Amino acid sequence: MDIPGLALGLTPDEWTAIALSLRVAAVATVASLGPGLAVAWLLARKRFPGRSLLDGLVHLPLILPPVVTGYLLLLAFGRRGTFGAALAEIGIVLSFRWTGAALACAVMGFPLMVRAMRLSIEAVDRRVEQAAATLGASPWAVFRTVTLPLALPGVLAGAVLAFAKAMGEFGATITFVSNIPGETQTLPSAIYSLTQVPGGEAGALRLTLVSVALSMAALLASELLARRLARRLGAG
Amino acid sequence: MSLRFEAALARGAFRLDVAFTAPSGLTALFGPSGSGKTTVIDCLAGLARPDRGRIVVDGRTLLDTQGGIAIPVHRRRIGVVFQEARLLPHLSVRQNLDYGRRFFARGDAESPGLGFDDVVGLLGIGHLLDRRPAGLSGGEGQRVAIGRALLSRPRLLLMDEPLAALDAARKAEILPLIERLRDAAGLPIVYVSHAVSEVARLADTLVVLEAGRVAAAGPAETLLRSGELGPEHAAQGGSRLDMVVAGHDSASGLTRLSGAVGTLSVPRLDRAVGTAVRLLVPARDVLVAIEIPVGLSARNVLAGTVRDLAPLGDGAVRVTLACGGVALAARLTQASVRDLALTPGRPVFAVVKSVAFDPQGIGTGGSTAPVEI
Numbered sequence: 001m002d003i004p005g006l007a008l009g010l011t012p013d014e015w016t017a018i019a020l021s022l023r024v025a026a027v028a029t030v031a032s033l034g035p036g037l038a039v040a041w042l043l044a045r046k047r048f049p050g051r052s053l054l055d056g057l058v059h060l061p062l063i064l065p066p067v068v069t070g071y072l073l074l075l076a077f078g079r080r081g082t083f084g085a086a087l088a089e090i091g092i093v094l095s096f097r098w099t100g101a102a103l104a105c106a107v108m109g110f111p112l113m114v115r116a117m118r119l120s121i122e123a124v125d126r127r128v129e130q131a132a133a134t135l136g137a138s139p140w141a142v143f144r145t146v147t148l149p150l151a152l153p154g155v156l157a158g159a160v161l162a163f164a165k166a167m168g169e170f171g172a173t174i175t176f177v178s179n180i181p182g183e184t185q186t187l188p189s190a191i192y193s194l195t196q197v198p199g200g201e202a203g204a205l206r207l208t209l210v211s212v213a214l215s216m217a218a219l220l221a222s223e224l225l226a227r228r229l230a231r232r233l234g235a236g
Numbered sequence: 237m238s239l240r241f242e243a244a245l246a247r248g249a250f251r252l253d254v255a256f257t258a259p260s261g262l263t264a265l266f267g268p269s270g271s272g273k274t275t276v277i278d279c280l281a282g283l284a285r286p287d288r289g290r291i292v293v294d295g296r297t298l299l300d301t302q303g304g305i306a307i308p309v310h311r312r313r314i315g316v317v318f319q320e321a322r323l324l325p326h327l328s329v330r331q332n333l334d335y336g337r338r339f340f341a342r343g344d345a346e347s348p349g350l351g352f353d354d355v356v357g358l359l360g361i362g363h364l365l366d367r368r369p370a371g372l373s374g375g376e377g378q379r380v381a382i383g384r385a386l387l388s389r390p391r392l393l394l395m396d397e398p399l400a401a402l403d404a405a406r407k408a409e410i411l412p413l414i415e416r417l418r419d420a421a422g423l424p425i426v427y428v429s430h431a432v433s434e435v436a437r438l439a440d441t442l443v444v445l446e447a448g449r450v451a452a453a454g455p456a457e458t459l460l461r462s463g464e465l466g467p468e469h470a471a472q473g474g475s476r477l478d479m480v481v482a483g484h485d486s487a488s489g490l491t492r493l494s495g496a497v498g499t500l501s502v503p504r505l506d507r508a509v510g511t512a513v514r515l516l517v518p519a520r521d522v523l524v525a526i527e528i529p530v531g532l533s534a535r536n537v538l539a540g541t542v543r544d545l546a547p548l549g550d551g552a553v554r555v556t557l558a559c560g561g562v563a564l565a566a567r568l569t570q571a572s573v574r575d576l577a578l579t580p581g582r583p584v585f586a587v588v589k590s591v592a593f594d595p596q597g598i599g600t601g602g603s604t605a606p607v608e609i
Contacts, residue, residue: 131322133309136339
């Protein structure tokens with residue numbers, strides 16, 4: 001079996017960028033799952049004052065130029081930022097760290113995640129949820145045992161979308177945490193850097209191929225899982 | 237068990253203002269579509285919140301808008317069987333049946349009630365346990381839904397037209413189950429229906445709804461006999477008789493039924509001698525004679541006395557007879573009443589032209605229309 005990295009002849013720096021990107025994307029995705037589900041459920045199932053505002057806020061990163069989002073993050077979470085200063089007090093520093101890159105990726109991927117989850121929650125039959133409640137299930141139990149299992153394919157799709165978005169996030173990340181090799185230089189940042197130096201084209205091409213392969217793998221994996229879930233929900 | 241229900245709510249153009257009380261047994265909510273039957277069920281279950289109201293089940297206040305009490309759906313302990321089965325599609329039949337068990341408070345599991353095997357046996361769903369809801373027929377799904385509600389140990393069972401989505405054969409299969417629940421399990425039931433035949437067969441208490449209001453409420457037998465079933469169904473009212481199959485006559489192809497009212501001969505009924513049958517005698521199919529009639533094609537003549545007369549407004553009079561201690565209503569014209577000089581206490585003969593059986597009564601099944609006898 002051929003190991004692609006060896007065949008492509010990736011340099012240690014390029015490996016570092018790939019590993020960092022995977023870590024940033026994984027952390028960003030996992031950390032957004034909880035808030036993403038909560039917001040998706042609120043938007044799908046609840047009518048409350050400020051609902052449109054929440055909907056707008058969630059979708060903002062999709063519309064804003066990524067540089068603007070990155071700069072806003074810097075204002076809020078930079079060392080002297082609104083939340084950054086307070087977080088620094090308790091030892092959490094986000095600016096110019098890989099954790100900051102994960103935050104930027106999470107924010108950028110959030111609208112995609114929430115959108116997919118919300119649609120799948122809206123598709124769950126409320127009458128079945130009501131039936132579960134009459135059997136004694138509290139709202140939280142209904143969510144855990146009915147809504148979430150039935151919405152799982154969409155929740156999964158949302159997570160994969162967010163992961164893929166995180167793997168490709170560039171503008172907000174580079175604005176917020178810069179482009180420090182080994183700390184904040186993710187795959188897209190590394191490709192960008194390589195295109196800026198003479199003789200970097202070969203490296204850029206190698207990383208581009210890796211990027212395409214990873215994205216394809218993520219999509220295939222989610223497709224496979226969704227199909228298995230659909231079988232589980234179907235007749236049997 | 238007793239049920240006190242008072243609720244008022246407005247949703248768009250629809251106004252509901254309903255109050256009734258019901259003793260234990262099966263209470264039928266009867267009325268045309270849009271009369272508010274399902275809204276009453278939703279208020280009872282906690283799926284809808286009335287603007288004003290008070291609901292007390294068995295001494296436990298579930299809702300009191302003035303007192304600020306509103307027990308949430310999952311703590312009401314009210315089982316609901318909806319028109320559609322509403323099974324959890326991602327769980328097997330067994331898991332669906334068991335679903336309510338996981339939310340039992342401590343001690344609930346020991347509280348008296350039907351066990352898993354009892355319910356599975358009662359409903360005949362043992363062979364379905366490992367199937368998924370998507371693979372069930374309508375009747376199978378509805379039986380599982382009934383079982384699931386029963387196993388959640390409800391204090392009150394609500395059934396919202398549970399037979400509406402089923403064909404006649406499936407109805408015939410489920411109706412006896414509901415009777416058994418009513419009689420054997422002693423579980424109070426509120427049953428929504430717009431079919432006189434179902435109500436006649438099942439109900440102890442009847443609440444007739446009309447455009448979001450109670451048009452009549454009381455013992456089912458009384459309301460059926462007086463025809464207080466709303467304008468659409470008034471003519472279908474009649475006397476409910478509980479009789480027993482006394483014998484079959486193979487030569488004439490008739491079955492004899494006996495009861496306090498007397499003996500009736502009906503077209504052959506495929507039921508063993510001794511089986512109890514409940515039937516409805518439509519008031520418009522009862523004739524009254526002051527002498528024993530001769531030369532008549534109808535063969536079922538019962539002796540009795542006139543108990544009371546009540547004008548019905550449209551030129552008709554409801555004459556209630558006492559036949560062997562059982563009340564039998566006849567719908568006559570005012571002219572006939574005058575010509576026969578019917579007054580309370582007068583001995584008469586009732587000619588019964590037809591009876592309606594419960595859907596399963598006739599061997600071929602399905603028919604709920606009155607049968608000429």
